[in-house]
Amino acid sequence: MSESLESKALSGGFVLVGRQLFGMVLSVAGMLVNTRLLGPQKYGQFAIVLGLMGYAANIGKSGLDVYLIRHQGELHARDVGVTQSLYLIIGCLILTAGVVTGPLAALWYKDPTLAPLFWAYAIVPPITIMSGIPIALLDRQLAYKKAAAVELAAQVLYLGISMPIICYNNSVWGLVLGAVGQALLTLFLSAHLAGMRFYPRWDKKLVRSQLKYGVGYAASIWIWQARDLVNPLIVGSFLGPGAVAYVAMAIRLSQMVGFAKTAVWRVYMSYLARLGDNRVKMKDAVESGINHQVLILAVSFITFFTIAPEIIKGLMGARWLPLLSVFPFIAAALVVNAGFSLHSSALYVIGKNRDVSVFHLVHILVFYAASLILIPITGNISGYGWAEVAAFSSYLVIRRTFRFRFFRIDESVMLFNIVSVLCLLTILSLMMDNPLWQRLASSGILLLLLLFAVSQNRKVTILFIQKMQIRFGFRC
Secondary structure, three states, rough: HHHHHHHHHHHHHHHHHHHHHHHHHHHHHHHHHHHHHHHHHHHHHHHHHHHHHHHHHHHHHHOOOHHHHHOOOOOOHHHHHHHHHHHHHHHHHHHHHHHHHHHHHHHOOOOOOHHHHHHHHHHHHHHHHHHHHHHHHHHHHHOOHHHHHHHHHHHHHHHHHHHHHHHHOOHHHHHHHHHHHHHHHHHHHHHHHOOOOOOOOOHHHHHHHHHHHHHHHHHHHHHHHHHHHEEEEEEHHHHOOHHHHHHHHHHHHHHHHOOOHHHHHHHHHHHHHHOOOOHHHOOOOOOOHHHHHHHHHHHEEEEEEEEHHHHHHHHOOOOHHHHHHHHHHHHHHHHHHHHHHHHHHHHHHHHHHHHHHHHHOOOHHHHHHHHHHHHHHHHHOOHHHHHHHHHHHHHHHHHHHHHHHOOOOOOHHHHHHHHHHHHHHHHHHHOOOOHHHHHHHHHHHHHHHHHHHHHHHHHHHHHHHHHHHHHHHOOO
16 A cells, blocks of 8 residues: 555554544543443343344345435435335334343342333334434434534443442442433434434335335344344353343443544445555555554554553453453454454455354354353353454455455465464463553563564555654654
8 A cells, every 4th residue: 555545544543543532532531430330240230131132233224325325316205215214114013022032131130120121122222223224314414513412422421320229229220221312312413413304104115215214224133133142142141130230240341442444444445446446556555554553553452451450440340350351352352353454444345244244253253153152161251252363264265255355465464463462462361460560561572573573564654654654743
């Protein structure tokens, strides 16, 4: 990839990181207060409800919002009206499923409090699905500032509802009611800003067209997102809500710590979409992108994990410390995924959705099988972590497919960085009981070795420092 393209990619990723920062700060603040007051058991109940109903909401969108964004030519009111009708039908089905699931979940987990939580939360997915329409219209209008304003306003309302309730009576209902308020505000505010009228319509031809495109696009994503059900279904079944809370919080922390990876991925995805007909430039973009993503996650995870015991104990409470036993596994899984995410993205660009779906299916089968075997054997949440490690083998599928459809790329630096990160996380895991200064000194030395061990890493590190200098006007 050319120097100018590499510079633009890192610069664009840096800008996107800044835009996400404020929302992340709000989310972290609310999470710290809520988790400290509720504790693992109560938060685990909400995590079970959120995991199952959240997956239902992801399926319910059916890719129809993407259809509205990518629709060629003028988007007529009839197109939007048909999507509204489809989402109304899907939303009613999910609402019914949530009501039915409540008593079944209470029996499965032997926790009668889950039934009313499911019944109350069942209203959130239909609202969330419907709000996907005006948000898609805002994206189509390139009104990203308005969309971001809606998300932040809804997040503030969520905290404004959930935190007082939890502080007052230490009840998990604060999270449920906060989610309902957040969903409602998102729908009404985004509809107002997008100028959307609620006027459902029905046209068989448009219905078939939208479902064909949307489901075809979303099917592969549905398979991948099924991995989110391992925690509520398998971990919850064998280990209970408390264990679900530890795994859910470890996942959430890893996503927050590694949020910069998503921004860089978005930048490279836009380049790949433009370079679909230029295989040479696409090859360069994929090679650089996978290295950048792995390196960014390496710095983020190692830095956080070094001081994680102090952060968790001080801000969330000592009863949340057991999540550290699974956090390095989840962090390692995200690092490995970062090394191969652009392989899948490039295949999407050239329309090879089926190839990606095959990889996703293999990954899910390995992950589920390993979870069913290892979680009962270990008897604790480390079994979930080892299942993540077992699923690394599935990436051989997407690597082979990418080479068959495209070309061989130089993965030596990316693989070196992945192995290095796995080793560093293992070393830090063994040092969790050591004094903080020892962990800081060790991780600092190891990170410097990683960042300057090979020329590509040195190049990215120096370029990032230069961007920091330009953004903030300081000199090293």
